[in-house]
Amino acid sequence: MRPVELPRRVRSVLGRIRRLPRLPRTRRGRRRAVQVVMALCVLGLLPATWVHLRADGRVRTVADVPSAPVAMVFGAGLIHGHPTPYLAHRLDTAVELYRRGKVRVVLVTGDNSREDYDEPDAMRAYLVRHGVPDRRIVSDYAGFDTWDSCSRAERIFGVRKAVLVSQGFHIRRALALCEAAGIESYGVGVSEPHDETWIYGGVREILAAGKAAVDLTFRPDPRFLGPRENGVAKALTTP
Template sequence: MGGRRRLGSLVAMPFPRPVRVALGLCVLGALSIAASVGGAAAWASHSSEGRLQTVAGVEPHDVAIVLGAEVLSDGTPAKFTAARLDVAIKLYKAGKAKVLVVSGNNSAEHHRETTNMRRYLVARGVPSAKIVEDAAGNDTYDTCIRARNTFGITSAILVSQTYHLPRAITACRSLGVDAVGVGDSSVAKLRFWRTGVLREYPANVKLALDVLRGAGPEVAEPPSRAVADALGR
C-alpha cells in the first residue's frame, strides 16, 4: 500500500522548471514552424488563384518560361524536364508563346541544362532563334528575378509540373512578372512527384523569406536584349 502511494506521488510530481521551460519552447517552436509553413502555403495558393491555365485556354503571350529541372549525364532531359518541354512545344505550336525561355543551371556539373533543353526543343521543331537560354536560372526565385531584371520580361506563361506552379507564379508576381502557368501532370505517377509535392512546403517558406529580405539573384548580369531580339523588337 505504502509503495503504491510513493509510486503515485512520483508520477504526480511536476517536471523541474528547466524541463518545463524546454518543453514549452519546443511546443512554441513547433507551432511557429507549423504557422510559417501553413501561412506560406496559403500565400502561394492565394497569389496563384485563377492563374493555372491549359494550353487551349491560356491567353497568348510573347514569352513562355520553362523552369529547368534535371538533365541526365548523357544530355537527355529527365522525364520531368522533358514533360515541361513538351508543354512548351505545344504552347509554341499553338501560337500561345512567340519565344520560349529555357531557364536552368548550365554548368557542367548540372549537365548543361539549358543547352540540352534548347537541343530538345529544336529537335522537335521549335526554331533556335525563338529560344532564349537563361543559363543562370539556378532556382525558381532566380528564374523570376532574372526574367524581370536581366531579360526585361514583365509578363509570361510559366511551364512546370502542376504542383510547382503556385510557388513559381507567386515568385514571379512578387518580383514584377505578371505570370500565369500551364502545368504538366503526365508524370504524376513517378516516384519523385510525391517528393516534389512535399518539397513545396519548405520551399514556400524560403520564397517568403527571400521576398521579405529582397534577395538578389545568385548571378546578377547586365540587361540582355536576347528576348527582345528573339521577338524582333
C-alpha cells in the same frame, strides 16, 4: 533465433530519434512545448498559404491559358546530358504552346554552373528537335533556382508577361515568385502520375515556399545579375 538486423539507414534514423530532446516532465512545460510546436507549424504554413493565394486563378491548361509573348520553362535536371522525364514533359508543353500560337518565344532557364552540366543548351536542343525554331529560343544560363529565374527574366531579359511551364506541384510557387518579380504570369501545370517523384516534389514544396519567402525578404537580387540582354526582344522581332 537470431535477432533481425535492421538496415544501416534505419538504425541511423532511430539513433537520431533517441537523441531528440524529451518533453518536459511538468504539465506547464509540456503545454509550453506544444505551444512552441504549434507556433512553428503555423509559421511554416504561412509561406505556403501566400504562394497558394498569389497564384489563385492563374493555373490554366494549354487550351485556355491567355496568350503571352514568352513561355518560361524551368530546368528540372539532366540524365547523361539529356532532359529528365519531368523536364521533357515541360518542354513538350512549351512545344504545344508554340504550335498553338499561344507564345512566340521560349525562354529556357536553368543551371550551367559547371562545364559538364548545361540545362539550357540541353533544353534548347530538345525544343529544336521537336519543331521550335532556334531563333525563337532564348537561354538563361544562371537560373539556379526559381527566384533567380523569375528575377533574371524581368531584370535581365525584360520579360513583362509570360506563360510559365512546370509540374503542378511547382507551378504555384513559380507564379508567386514571378509575379513578385514584376512579371504578369499565368502557368500551365504539367500533369504527372502520382509516383514517388511527384510525392517528393509535393512535400518539398512546403519547405520551398519558406525558402521563397526568405529569398524575397533577404535576397532581392539573383545570385548572378549581370548586364541586361536583348535576346528576348530580338527573338520577338526576328522574322
